[in-house]
Amino acid sequence: MAEHIVQLEKVNKYFGDNHVIQDLYLNIEQGEFLTLLGPSGCGKTTILRMIAGFEEATNGMIKVEGERVEDKEPFERNVNTVFQSYALFPHMTVYDNIAYGLTVAKVPKDEIKERVKEMLELVQLMGFEGRKPDMMSGGQKQRVAIARALINRPKVLLLDEPLGALDLQLRKQMQIELKRLQQKLNITFVYVTHDQEEAMTMSDRIAVLQKGVIEQLDTPDEIYKHPASKFVANFIGESNLFDGVVESVDGNTVCAKLVDGGRMKLDAEGFSAGDAITACVRPEVMGYSLEPVEGFDIKATVKNVIFIGSQYKMYAFLDNGQEIKINRTKQDSNVREGDTIWLHWENDDAYGIKESV
Amino acid sequence: MKDRVGRIERKKRSFNLKMTIFSLIVFAFIYLPIIVMIVFSFNDQKRNYYWKGFTFKWYEKLFTDSDLIQYLWISLAIAVLATIISVIIGTIGAFGLVRFEFKIKKLINGALYIPVVIPEVVLGIALLMLYETANMPLGMAAIVMAHVTFCIPFVVIIMRGRLAGMDQSIEEASMDLGANRLTTFMRVTLPMLVPGILSSCFMSFTLSIDDVIISNFVAGPKSTTLPVKILSLVKVGLSPEVNALATVMIAVLILGLLLNSLTQAILKKRAENNVKSYF
Structure with a gap:
């Protein structure tokens, strides 16, 4: 069972009286691209935030790399997040943004420099290191956010609708780039989106969610051909x-x-x-x-x-x-x-x- | 065709002329009193009713033997203290009001405007009564506390807006990357709040330096602020020393504003041209 990099067992989450996640079981495998797909309010972002540590599960067990993390702070977990709004530090340059994770970990300056350079090359942003986020386009900001999240070499990268704010053409291009990146680095991506086409394009497996429940968890091919419920049939493609x-x-x-x-x-x-x-x-x-x-x-x-x-x-x-x-x-x-x-x-x-x- | 363009051009010119005259009237309205005051600070005449001749003697007197300067220092000290205290309390308060949910939040949000809206006289009397009841001596500490009282709501209102407009996922990103709460606050939250904190400081400082009415109520016999002192001088007749002091203050203010916009411009230019290089 060491294959499962992230495990959620019987996880429940209430916001007040609102039961947003209901008895969730989810095993995420090492190196896979898993997408949490569903309409807004289905709980997909909440699942991501519980793995990252921003949201506490009301009950249940969450394991990352076989270790229980429910009581760990976000800064104690070996997962990193790419936020929908990019969430770049506006007062820092691209370099300082990307270096942040290493700076707070007090990594030696020379090593930081080396690794930031590596990241800039990875996301093809060499030459932009001196800029502030407000001098960059949406697509560039997104790349900075990805580089910043990857520099700590996380085992799992959580992506919360990272392409939501981009225009269609750029989104398609970034989808392919993200998939390429994931395969190259061989790390686990947990990706949240409401766009079924996006999910189909990139994922190894898709979890289709509705009202806090996983309706179907399978490969894109299986989900399209053999939808488990009417909801899935309607949500994935036309039917x-x-x-x-x-x-x-x-x-x-x-x-x-x-x-x-x-x-x-x-x-x-x-x-x-x-x-x-x-x-x-x-x-x-x-x-x-x-x-x-x-x-x-x-x-x-x-x-x-x-x-x-x-x-x-x-x-x-x-x-x-x-x-x-x-x-x-x-x-x-x-x-x-x-x-x-x-x-x-x-x-x-x-x-x-x-x-x- | 040519004729038509000419007519539009003529109309434009006549409009521009009207605009210029109008602007001059507006500016005259705002600045004439100040100009008169500055001019009379150089008047060689004890009673400021008519122009007698040019002199620097009021400035000399101001800086050599006058207690006005002493009151200016008191005023400045009070303003600085009141600013520091109210900005700290107000910022923490704004944090509470934006980031946390509790029962009387709505009430507090509304009640914030009470000190802003009620007449200063009322607040002055209220504070005086409170100090009397609490047996607190009037004077510097009392003035500082009074100023903090009416500055806090302004700070909270400014900082609340700033905090509400701040994307909370930026702080989450910091923690996500391994920074604990303190590091996140020092490296991310605080730097992002600097503009809000600065405007809160300016606001509080201005309010405190400006205040006459409330200070008048809670000032002690020895420690009183400059505006209160000047007000009391009016009764025995204003000396041109006051004009000189006001002129100095205005000069400092204008210099400060110029310096500020200059540094802003330089900083902006530097940010645009000189993109930092790391490799």
């Missing part, structure tokens, strides 16, 4: 969800009746007749035709088609008002606004979600 009740099971294939009328079939394991099932179908594999298809009975009306450059997005709606998203790379001239279409999919393109709640 069409069909709630139904299982009618019959034939090998892998499940036939189900939709709650709002209609029929569907899909490949799913672990279901038996009478179970509730939600079919998750991604827009790029959502099929349709102008005639009903064997095994399916889902009627929809086309609302509109939008061209966004890389693809055509077709929006339709079911009789119960639910919106259906269909993505295609080519335009279909047979379908017009107001047309009735019949939805279907390949059995293995849909994923059956068993909602535990």
Whole structure:
């Protein structure tokens, strides 16, 4: 079990009466890039702050490198943080900012100089060492913040939405740089974001959080293909969800009746007749035709088609008002606004979600 | 086309002229009394009603045999003491009000404005009554305490704003990097609060030096501040020595302001041009 660099066991956190983290178990492995993903208020930042020591867990156990840290001050923990607001020291130069961790540890001046130089090269900021933070752009400040956090050579780097304030292009560039940095230094990154695309791009594993509970912890690939809940399916990428009740099971294939009328079939394991099932179908594999298809009975009306450059997005709606998203790379001239279409999919393109709640 | 541009230009010029005249009137309004006072400090005439001739004798008298200078020193000492005490107490108070949650926080935040708003006479009488009840002798210590009383709210209000606008994650970053609370305070919090502390100091010092009414109530027979002394002199007739003293004070003030803006400009330029090099 020495593999786990950070361990959270049965951690609870209350803010007043507000139960923000509920019985959390989380094992973070040495050298992995783990992302805590979720909407605002889901508790992701609180988890990070509890690992860093800025927030005290109401109860539970937190271990870093196998050592319990609940009673340790932030300055006694071998983790470092990159803050959303950068939190650079405004009265210090870039050099002094980066050197801070070594200066307060009273490391000899020559060594500080050497290591600051190393850091500046790492984040490609050579020549900026004499500047004050207010003379730098957002992206540069972010690099300073990263260098400052890395100079103490932490085992774990905590990043709290570090790219939130940057514009889209810079954000994409920094995402790749961060991933490169993490692989090069081989240290554990715990990354907090609400941007699912960002999480997918960088992470080895993603923990999807909602209301203080981890809904799913898995690789980006698994989470996208096999979402554990409707929330995850909706939060990671776009999806069409069909709630139904299982009618019959034939090998892998499940036939189900939709709650709002209609029929569907899909490949799913672990279901038996009478179970509730939600079919998750991604827009790029959502099929349709102008005639009903064997095994399916889902009627929809086309609302509109939008061209966004890389693809055509077709929006339709079911009789119960639910919106259906269909993505295609080519335009279909047979379908017009107001047309009735019949939805279907390949059995293995849909994923059956068993909602535990 | 050319004609039109000309008309706009003419309008602009006439507007500029009006602006200049208006500005002159405003400045005259503000500075004329001071100019008159300075001019009369050089007047060779005991009673300051008309101009008789130029002289330096009031300045001579001021610096050789006059007790006015002595009162100036008392005033300065009181102002410095009151500033130091009120800035320390006020800053700590502001910390409490911004960083901690407690029950009567709202009440205190509101009550802060009471000493600011109530008439000085009322505060003066109140302090006098308090000192009498507590059997505290009037004089320097009493004045310092009185000044601290009305300076603290201003310091708290200034520092509260500064602290509220300060990103707390900067201090967290310091601790995150291994600095304990004391180191964090000395290396990060305090340097960031310097501008606020300086403006609090200026504010308190000015309030203290300026004050007549409250000081008048709590001043002792021997230790009184300069403004109170001058006020009492008015009754027996002002001597041009007072003009001379005021002129000296204004000169010092102007010099100070010039020096301040000069150093600011130099510092700014240095920060812009001379980027520090480390390697």
